[in-house]
Amino acid sequence: MKKIESICVFCGSSEGNDNTIIEQASQLGKTLAAREITLVYGASKIGIMGKVAHAALDQGGKVVGIIPKFLKLKEVVHLGLSELITTENMHERKLRMQEESDAFIALPGGFGTLEELFEIITWSQLGLHHKPIGLLNTSGFYDHLIAMLEEMVRRGFLKMENFELLIVDRNIDTLLQKMENFKPDRQAKWLKPERT
Numbered sequence: 001m002k003k004i005e006s007i008c009v010f011c012g013s014s015e016g017n018d019n020t021i022i023e024q025a026s027q028l029g030k031t032l033a034a035r036e037i038t039l040v041y042g043a044s045k046i047g048i049m050g051k052v053a054h055a056a057l058d059q060g061g062k063v064v065g066i067i068p069k070f071l072k073l074k075e076v077v078h079l080g081l082s083e084l085i086t087t088e089n090m091h092e093r094k095l096r097m098q099e100e101s102d103a104f105i106a107l108p109g110g111f112g113t114l115e116e117l118f119e120i121i122t123w124s125q126l127g128l129h130h131k132p133i134g135l136l137n138t139s140g141f142y143d144h145l146i147a148m149l150e151e152m153v154r155r156g157f158l159k160m161e162n163f164e165l166l167i168v169d170r171n172i173d174t175l176l177q178k179m180e181n182f183k184p185d186r187q188a189k190w191l192k193p194e195r196t
Contacts, residue, residue, distance in 0.1 A: 002102070003180075004037060004102045004103045004132070004176075004179060004180060005036075005037060005038060005102055006037060006038035006039075006040055006064075006100060006101050006102050006103075007032060007037055007038070007039065007040065007101060007102065007103045007104065007105055008040040008041065008097045008098070008100065008101035008103070008104045008105075009028065009039060009040070009041045009049075009052055009104075009105050009106075009107060010041075010042075010104065010105070010106040010107070010109065010112075010113045010116040010117055010120075011025065011041070011047070011048040011049050011052060011106070011107035011108065011109045011113055012047050012048045012049065012107070012108060012109030012110055012112075012113055013042070013044050013046060013047040013048075013049055013109075013112070014046075014047045014048070014109075014110065015046075015047050015048060015051070016048070016108060018108075018138075018139055018141075020138060020139045021048065021107070021108050021138045021139060021141065022048065022051055024107075024136065024138045024172065025048045025051040025052045025055075025107055026051045026052070026054070026055040027055070027172060028052055028055070028105070028107070028136065028172055029051065029052040029053060029054065029055030029056035029057075029058075029059070029061070030055045030056065030058075030059050031172050031173070031176070032056050032061055033055070033056045033057075033058075033059035033060055033061025033062075034059060034061075035176070036061075037061075038061070038062040038063070038064060038082075039052065039053065039056045039061060039062070039063045039064070040064045040066065040097055040100045040101045041053060041063070041064075041065060041066075042065065042066065042067060042093075043065025043066055043067035043077055043078055043081065043084060043085075044065075044067075044076060044077065044078060045076050045077065045078035045079075045080075046076045048107055048108065048109065050078065052107070053065070053078055053081070057080060057081070057082075062082045062083075063078075063081050063082050063083075064081065064082060064083045064084075064085065064100060065077070065078055065081045065083070065084045065085065066085045066087060066093050066096050066097050066100070067084070067085075067086060067087070067093065068086070068087045068088065068089050068090050068092065068093045069086055069087070069088060069089075070089075072086060085100075094116060094119060094120075097116075098120065098123065098129060098131075101131065102131060103131050103132045103133070103134065103179050103182075104117075104120050104131065104132070104133045104134065105133075105134040105135070105136055105175070105179075106133075106134070106135050106136065107136050107138065108138060108141040108142075114145075117133075117135070120133055121133055121162075121165055121166060124165050124184075125162045125165060130184035130185075131184075132167055132178075132179040132180075132182035132184075133165060133166055133167060134166075134167045134168075134169070134175045134176075134178070134179050135166055135167065135168045135169075135175075136169070136170070136172065136175055137168055137169065137170050138170060139170075140170075142168070146168060149163055149166070150163070161185065167179055167182060
């Protein structure tokens with residue numbers, strides 16, 4: 001695959017209560033900046049989202065924030081970004097995130113993080129994109145989720161090749177290396193090209 005030049009990070013607009021998660025979020029931002037990888041994210045300056053963005057910007061990295069109009073009024077938008085893109089709604093926001101990114105990483109978060117992660121995995125499963133999707137499993141945050149996905153495989157609701165679309169690691173550098181080595185399965189899915 002081509003070199004990863006931009007990564008969309010899905011993560012919480014809250015900080016949570018685990019300092020290890022907060023520290024690793026900042027470290028991810030620093031790492032992306034050091035590798036000259038553009039950070040694409042949800043444009044907030046608070047929570048884990050803010051930690052990743054601040055760290056990347058502090059190291060001279062490029063950060064692109066994407067936010068829908070209605071959230072711009074409610075959330076604390078980061079005004080110091082390299083680029084701020086405003087969309088009409090959430091659907092357009094997620095589509096734009098996908099278009100602006102070569103890969104995706106999910107950090108700990110809540111419903112919104114899971115929703116973004118599973119939508120982008122589903123798009124990959126359907127063959128709508130062929131980009132690597134990483135899960136940074138800081139402090140075992142996603143252990144139970146991974147166990148649930150394994151249960152889906154055991155019970156016949158999830159194919160192993162689709163389960164393996166999710167690249168999991170607890171270490172940033174190892175995760176990025178796995179993502180760089182990702183070889184997408186470009187076989188046609190059940191969707192025909194004219195329907196995608």
